[in-house]
Amino acid sequence: xxxxxxxxxxxxxxxxxxxxxxxxxxxxxxxxxxxxxxxxxxxxxxxxxxxxxxxxxxxxxxxxxxxxxxxxxxxxxxxxxxxxxxxxxxxxxxxxxxxxxxxxxxxxxxxxxxxxxxxxxxxxxxxxxxxxxxxxxxxxxxxxxxxxxxxxxxxxxxxxxxxxxxxxxxxxxxxxxxxxxxxxxxxxxxxxxxxxxxxxxxxxxxxxxxxxxxxxxxxxxxxxxxxxxxxxxxxxxxxxxxxxxxxxxxxxxxxxxxxxxxxxxxxxxxxxxxxxxxxxxxxxxxxxxxxxxxxxxxxx
Amino acid sequence: xxxxxxxxxxxxxxxxxxxxxxxxxxxxxxxxxxxxxxxxxxxxxxxxxxxxxxxxxxxxxxxxxxxxxxxxxxxxxxxxxxxxxxxxxxxxxxxxxxxxxxxxxxxxxxxxxxxxxxxxxxxxxxxxxxxxxxxxxxxxxxxxxxxxxxxxxxxxxxxxxxxxxxxxxxxxxxxxxxxxxxxxxxxxxxxxxxxxxxxxxxxxxxxxxxxxxxxxxxxxxxxxxxxxxxxxxxxxxxxxxxxxxxxxxxxxxxxxxxxxxxxxxxxxxxxxxxxxxxxxxxxxxxxxxxxxxxxxxxxx
Numbered sequence: 204x205x206x207x208x209x210x211x212x213x214x215x216x217x218x219x220x221x222x223x224x225x226x227x228x229x230x231x232x233x234x235x236x237x238x239x240x241x242x243x244x245x246x247x248x249x250x251x252x253x254x255x256x257x258x259x260x261x262x263x264x265x266x267x268x269x270x271x272x273x274x275x276x277x278x279x280x281x282x283x284x285x286x287x288x289x290x291x292x293x294x295x296x297x298x299x300x301x302x303x304x305x306x307x308x309x310x311x312x313x314x315x316x317x318x319x320x321x322x323x324x325x326x327x328x329x330x331x332x333x334x335x336x337x338x339x340x341x342x343x344x345x346x347x348x349x350x351x352x353x354x355x356x357x358x359x360x361x362x363x364x365x366x367x368x369x370x371x372x373x374x375x376x377x378x379x380x381x382x383x384x385x386x387x388x389x390x391x392x393x394x395x396x397x398x399x400x401x402x403x404x405x406x407x408x409x410x411x412x413x414x415x416x417x418x419x420x421x422x423x424x425x426x427x428x429x430x431x432x433x434x435x436x437x438x439x440x441x442x443x444x445x446x447x448x449x450x451x452x453x454x455x456x457x458x459x460x461x462x463x464x465x466x467x468x469x470x471x472x473x474x475x476x477x478x479x480x481x482x483x484x485x486x487x488x489x490x491x492x493x494x495x496x497x498x499x500x501x502x503x
Numbered sequence: 504x505x506x507x508x509x510x511x512x513x514x515x516x517x518x519x520x521x522x523x524x525x526x527x528x529x530x531x532x533x534x535x536x537x538x539x540x541x542x543x544x545x546x547x548x549x550x551x552x553x554x555x556x557x558x559x560x561x562x563x564x565x566x567x568x569x570x571x572x573x574x575x576x577x578x579x580x581x582x583x584x585x586x587x588x589x590x591x592x593x594x595x596x597x598x599x600x601x602x603x604x605x606x607x608x609x610x611x612x613x614x615x616x617x618x619x620x621x622x623x624x625x626x627x628x629x630x631x632x633x634x635x636x637x638x639x640x641x642x643x644x645x646x647x648x649x650x651x652x653x654x655x656x657x658x659x660x661x662x663x664x665x666x667x668x669x670x671x672x673x674x675x676x677x678x679x680x681x682x683x684x685x686x687x688x689x690x691x692x693x694x695x696x697x698x699x700x701x702x703x704x705x706x707x708x709x710x711x712x713x714x715x716x717x718x719x720x721x722x723x724x725x726x727x728x729x730x731x732x733x734x735x736x737x738x739x740x741x742x743x744x745x746x747x748x749x750x751x752x753x754x755x756x757x758x759x760x761x762x763x764x765x766x767x768x769x770x771x772x773x774x775x776x777x778x779x780x781x782x783x784x785x786x787x788x789x790x791x792x793x794x795x796x797x798x799x800x801x802x803x
Contacts, residue, residue, distance in 0.1 A: 233779075235780070249779045249780075251778070251779060258777075258779070260779070375758040375759075375764055376764065437774075441771070441775075444744060444748070444775075445748060445768075448744070448745060448748035448749050449748050449749075449755070449758060455749070458675040458749060459675075464675055464676065465779060465780045468745075468777065469779055471741070471777040472777065473776060473777060473778070474737075474774070474775075474776055475741075475744075475774075475775045475776070475777070476773060476774055476775070477558075477768065477771040477772065477773060477775070478551070478773070479533075479549045479551060479558070479560070479765060479769055480535070480549075480765045
């Protein structure tokens with residue numbers, strides 16, 4: 204399973220970066236290979252100053268070894284070994300009419316001292332962060348999420364849509380980071396779902412990422428925008444930074460356990476603003492977005 | 504003591520904001536009064552888009568009531584009441600040749616159920632974050648810190664200078680946020696120092712804040728700079744954001760206990776950049792700064 208999924212994310216990284224380069228037309232991904240001293244490493248691919256993508260990363264990593272102490276406490280185990288691999292991506296488009304997107308698909312194994320697997324699970328998801336709300340885009344993104352989920356279990360979409368809204372929440376602002384999508388974790392073997400079923404589900408979501416995001420990019424990338432709209436995008440990107448640095452477990456875990464900093468923080472947007480006590484005008488497009496972030500909607 | 508210090512920070516806020524407005528010459532501080540539902544409130548003063556100061560806040564607050572649960576655990580007490588007041592300031596100048604400065608002076612009291620003081624202490628400090636290193640500015644700032652400290656105790660400067668270097672440290676970057684200054688906390692009654700002595704020390708530091716910072720601003724505010732130098736400033740401001748959102752106890756405490764978000768996050772810079780894997784050229788002015796941030800110096 205471990206090798207199969209590790210191969211899968213290599214291929215998915217190739218597919219996604221190739222497609223994004225075609226869409227961008229100007230910038231290419233820069234590739235950095237890195238090693239983790241304690242075992243494993245990664246292949247980071249970052250695009251910057253493109254025609255469509257101002258900054259983005261599509262990274263894979265596979266790390267293994269002794270489970271770090273902080274994670275031992277977290278999982279309530281002692282002296283375990285682990286293997287973890289995944290693909291993480293964040294794309295920050297230049298045009299404020301094109302939403303930021305984040306996705307992640309990952310697999311984790313834990314071993315006893317004899318090297319036997321004692322636990323294993325999948326996790327991941329994908330979510331959209333618009334700066335201007337085109338309802339049809341939100342519906343499209345969620346519809347793709349739902350269609351994939353429904354093939355595997357009729358309850359998955361509702362469950363994982365809610366988890367996404369709950370997780371990507373800036374509690375200190377009382378608003379969502381974006382308009383959600385899917386978020387799942389600790390997908391373990393049960394009566395209904397063997398690990399192979401979870402593999403099929405997670406890779407099915409991964410295989411439909413481009414279907415969910417690319418049509419939105421194509422539709423919005425050439426729309427004109429004003430400096431005021433660009434400022435609003437940069438202010439909202441500040442909220443993205445706040446979520447990732449204050450609340451996101453993955454980011455904080457990486458920062459506190461000596462992960463490769465530049466691969467973790469590639470998620471941060473290129474140009475960001477903080478304006479004191481900023482509030483959009485009542486009835487404006489900006490206010491309409493905020494309203495949806497404060498009150499998550501059912502899109503499909 | 505509580506009323507005396509609370510009055511003191513009101514007056515200090517007036518003095519500091521008046522002087523900064525004179526230096527800026529263009530922008531004025533906007534004042535927001537706010538109430539804390541559980542008791543107390545604050546007077547936030549923010550300046551934006553000035554001639555010298557791109558963004559800054561000089562805030563006072565005085566809050567009281569039942570000690571929040573998260574703080575009870577932190578201090579290892581139960582069912583205590585508290586009073587806390589302080590002045591916090593952060594100034595982000597437009598010109599990358601002018602350093603960012605942060606300062607804070609605060610006082611805390613804890614009470615038992617009969618309303619008797621069971622614990623009380625002062626805390627605070629001030630520290631400088633340059634984007635370009637003028638060694639004479641660093642020496643000036645630290646010399647003022649040292650001169651004030653030496654009046655009260657020959658060991659204070661060495662002790663609190665080191666605490667400042669240790670505290671304002673971006674562990675995940677393995678570099679200091681800035682070039683330090685003073686940081687002290689839990690300044691409690693001892694054989695040598697009664698509370699009145701601590702009051703004298705803390706207010707003495709507060710009274711010399713402008714002496715430490717203003718001459719540096721005056722000297723550098725009219726220097727010319729390039730777009731590349733401005734970009735470097737914005738990238739370094741990203742590190743400031745990382746420290747405040749990932750490591751700063753005061754910020755995190757505020758965010759997690761329902762503080763007034765806009766007053767807490769006024770510390771974040773106005774325009775910020777994150778560039779993937781950015782490294783200054785060897786031997787450049789930018790590299791010289793990084794070297795000092797990685798290896799804190801004794802300035803006086």
